[in-house]
Amino acid sequence: MKEKVDRSINRIDAPEKTGGYAEYIADMKFEGMLYAKTLRSEKPRAVIKSIDIPLLPEGCYVVDKNDIPGKNRVKMLLDDQPFFAEDIVNYIGEPILLVVGPDREQVAQVLSNIRVLYEEMEPVFTIVDAVKCDKASIYGEDNCFSGYEIIRGDPDRAFREAAEAIEGEYRTGLQEHIYLEPQGVIGVYENERVTVYGSMQCPYYIKTALVQGFGWDEERIRVVQTTTGGAFGGKEEYTSIIAGHAAFAAVKTGRPVRLIFDRAEDIICTTKRHPSIIKIKTALDKNRKITAMEVEITLDGGAYAGLSPVVLQRAMFAATGVYNIPNIKVKGRVFATNNVPSGAMRGFGGPQAFFAIEMHMQSLAESISRDPLDFKMENMLSKGDLTVTGGVLRYEVKLPQMIDLVEKMSGYRRKYEAFINDRGEVPKGIGLSIFYHGCAFTGSGEKEKIRARVKLKKRKDGKVLILVASVEMGQGSSTTLRKIVARAMDLPVEDVIYENPDTDIVPDSGPTVASRTVMIVGFLLKKAAERLKAGGEKAADFKVTEACEGPAELEVTEEYEEPGYIKWGHEKFEGDAYPTYSWGVNVVEVEVDPVTFVIKVNGIWGVYDIGTIIDERIIRGQMEGGIAQGLGYAAFEVMNTDCGNILQPSLADYIIPNSKEFPEMEIRLIDNPYEYGPFGAKGAGELPFIGAAPALASAVQNALKVPIKRLPVTPEYLLKVAEGEK
Numbered sequence: 227m228k229e230k231v232d233r234s235i236n237r238i239d240a241p242e243k244t245g246g247y248a249e250y251i252a253d254m255k256f257e258g259m260l261y262a263k264t265l266r267s268e269k270p271r272a273v274i275k276s277i278d279i280p281l282l283p284e285g286c287y288v289v290d291k292n293d294i295p296g297k298n299r300v301k302m303l304l305d306d307q308p309f310f311a312e313d314i315v316n317y318i319g320e321p322i323l324l325v326v327g328p329d330r331e332q333v334a335q336v337l338s339n340i341r342v343l344y345e346e347m348e349p350v351f352t353i354v355d356a357v358k359c360d361k362a363s364i365y366g367e368d369n370c371f372s373g374y375e376i377i378r379g380d381p382d383r384a385f386r387e388a389a390e391a392i393e394g395e396y397r398t399g400l401q402e403h404i405y406l407e408p409q410g411v412i413g414v415y416e417n418e419r420v421t422v423y424g425s426m427q428c429p430y431y432i433k434t435a436l437v438q439g440f441g442w443d444e445e446r447i448r449v450v451q452t453t454t455g456g457a458f459g460g461k462e463e464y465t466s467i468i469a470g471h472a473a474f475a476a477v478k479t480g481r482p483v484r485l486i487f488d489r490a491e492d493i494i495c496t497t498k499r500h501p502s503i504i505k506i507k508t509a510l511d512k513n514r515k516i517t518a519m520e521v522e523i524t525l526d527g528g529a530y531a532g533l534s535p536v537v538l539q540r541a542m543f544a545a546t547g548v549y550n551i552p553n554i555k556v557k558g559r560v561f562a563t564n565n566v567p568s569g570a571m572r573g574f575g576g577p578q579a580f581f582a583i584e585m586h587m588q589s590l591a592e593s594i595s596r597d598p599l600d601f602k603m604e605n606m607l608s609k610g611d612l613t614v615t616g617g618v619l620r621y622e623v624k625l626p627q628m629i630d631l632v633e634k635m636s637g638y639r640r641k642y643e644a645f646i647n648d649r650g651e652v653p654k655g656i657g658l659s660i661f662y663h664g665c666a667f668t669g670s671g672e673k674e675k676i677r678a679r680v681k682l683k684k685r686k687d688g689k690v691l692i693l694v695a696s697v698e699m700g701q702g703s704s705t706t707l708r709k710i711v712a713r714a715m716d717l718p719v720e721d722v723i724y725e726n727p728d729t730d731i732v733p734d735s736g737p738t739v740a741s742r743t744v745m746i747v748g749f750l751l752k753k754a755a756e757r758l759k760a761g762g763e764k765a766a767d768f769k770v771t772e773a774c775e776g777p778a779e780l781e782v783t784e785e786y787e788e789p790g791y792i793k794w795g796h797e798k799f800e801g802d803a804y805p806t807y808s809w810g811v812n813v814v815e816v817e818v819d820p821v822t823f824v825i826k827v828n829g830i831w832g833v834y835d836i837g838t839i840i841d842e843r844i845i846r847g848q849m850e851g852g853i854a855q856g857l858g859y860a861a862f863e864v865m866n867t868d869c870g871n872i873l874q875p876s877l878a879d880y881i882i883p884n885s886k887e888f889p890e891m892e893i894r895l896i897d898n899p900y901e902y903g904p905f906g907a908k909g910a911g912e913l914p915f916i917g918a919a920p921a922l923a924s925a926v927q928n929a930l931k932v933p934i935k936r937l938p939v940t941p942e943y944l945l946k947v948a949e950g951e952k
């Protein structure tokens with residue numbers, strides 16, 4: 227038998243933990259640590275004919291597809307994306323190899339001397355071209371990553387019998403997350419095990435991806451989240467790629483390997499929000515009542531599928547908005563292009579769909595000379611009605627009260643009338659959006675894919691440890707989860723401990739996504755806390771961790787159980803697409819510069835139903851941040867590409883709104899407890915984003931008296947619209 231040698235790797239400069247101290251991945255240093263930099267494709271679509279690597283200086287390494295012991299595919303829905311390109315590249319920025327070495331400048335120097343010989347292929351950059359093209363991505367069967375259809379009632383007949391049908395086409399563009407902290411990981415190989423530390427949302431997604439990439443037993447893989455400076459979906463699936471890179475490099479070199487992006491690299495190669503084209507056609511009877519709706523959603527998935535199929539599903543489940551439509555046809559497809567892969571971003575398909583449906587309803591009402599808000603309210607869903615997929619809305623829908631409240635706060639109706647008749651020098655407008663967000667995973671995802679588990683441990687000194695895989699990424703979940711447990715156990719919050727997840731210690735409570743953390747994981751923690759308070763079980767498999775110096779006395783594990791009322795048929799997308807919904811109403815007031823078409827936001831009001839509030843300050847932060855990010859998407863953040871090159875690769879070019887851009891937001895929260903959420907809480911994080919763009923675009927429509935059909939609403943677009951272009 228081989229003698230076991232301790233090959234531990236030491237942290238250096240590991241500071242004392244004191245109150246208020248946060249350690250980001252860039253603060254972590256290990257003995258003998260090497261730096262990695264990525265060689266990326268310069269072509270949007272090409273065959274790699276050869277790679278010419280100069281003689282490497284001592285201590286420098288190249289890590290590529292040949293250094294992947296398992297499968298060169300990043301574990302995701304369709305498993306189509308390689309960690310390192312094989313013989314084909316499909317977008318500019320696709321990783322080909324890493325150069326790794328002890329000196330950062332030397333690494334950059336080596337990298338710049340590598341020559342790749344490409345044989346270019348015909349690339350595809352737009353949705354319109356992608357629909358026509360046979361195959362832009364080498365890895366799929368055809369050029370469509372996935373396509374689905376939802377049919378409820380008899381939409382064809384309703385359209386045949388309609389008195390009139392009104393159509394619109396809506397388009398949305400790219401959006402970049404701009405989390406404050408760019409992506410970064412460190413891979414460490416010691417004692418036959420790999421550990422990846424990093425800024426992330428989903429430690430277990432990364433662990434699963436590494437298990438597949440290495441082809442190793444899962445015991446040999448460990449993933450540890452470091453303090454994470456924002457994510458917004460951008461660290462949901464993307465981080466698995468670079469975690470693989472750093473881990474493969476660590477194993478090859480036997481040294482810790484650090485891979486941290488600067489802003490430009492981060493913008494160029496990480497996922498973006500899916501661009502979309504959404505066509506909506508509405509059938510009206512002779513009394514101008516809506517009898518049917520047909521929605522066709524097409525998304526630009528970029529070069530690899532990633533999470534696109536689920537983003538598309540979420541867009542489809544939001545296709546008819548908050549409206550009660552008797553006959554529905556929704557067709558959705560996501561296509562491959564040679565753009566950077568699209569991926570998860572706050573709202574996950576919802577923002578595109580709600581922009582389209584809200585603008586359509588506004589334009590439809592205006593085209594039949596109805597007041598848009600009256601028309602929307604007449605068609606609005608309420609308790610007992612069916613969702614787009616035929617699920618029953620089992621809980622009270624408080625939209626009428628919420629609209630009343632936002633009307634009182636903003637004076638929407640009076641201003642809408644005044645502005646529509648106003649022909650003043652500076653056009654002013656006000657817009658109102660009504661929306662929801664489905665809480666937690668779609669369909670049977672929570673039950674079948676995730677099966678969340680949580681654990682609580684109680685120490686001899688009475689302190690309780692929360693063991694979950696859910697991360698704190700600035701959204702406040704650590705405080706919220708601690709408050710839930712503290713309240714359920716009648717403990718002071720200080721006695722409940724939460725630390726960044728480490729897959730060696732925490733069970734898999736699922737990814738930190740889909741506005742599920744508080745509602746799903748928090749509810750399990752509440753149940754666990756109640757059982758722990760009542761006694762719990764003797765702790766058996768206790769590991770001593772930094773968070774827990776003393777031995778634990780008691781522990782409790784809880785596992786997700788689906789509420790009995792949920793019925794879902796995945797083949798036809800029939801039934802309850804979500805356990806429940808959070809709701810919102812958003813009003814935005816603007817003025818538009820008559821010469822430059824620059825939009826100035828003069829007022830922002832929002833009313834939200836997210837069940838019960840656990841921590842009001844955190845929720846206000848989420849609502850205000852979501853609105854600001856949503857307004858950025860609406861009008862301020864412009865990301866264009868030219869032949870696959872991103873034209874705004876820095877924060878000087880890609881302008882996100884700053885704190886001075888917007889007036890103070892007035893936010894109200896409605897209490898509407900959900901029986902399967904902790905103390906009644908539902909999902910909150912994504913909801914406020916969704917309503918912002920349609921509210922702003924409606925306000926611009928009110929100001930300029932022309933239909934707005936594009937996001938972002940840039941001055942260039944408004945100039946064209948004002949000149950009569952459709």
Ligand code: MOS
Nearest residue numbers: 459571572739740
């Ligand atoms: Mo996500 S967009 O982090 O569900």
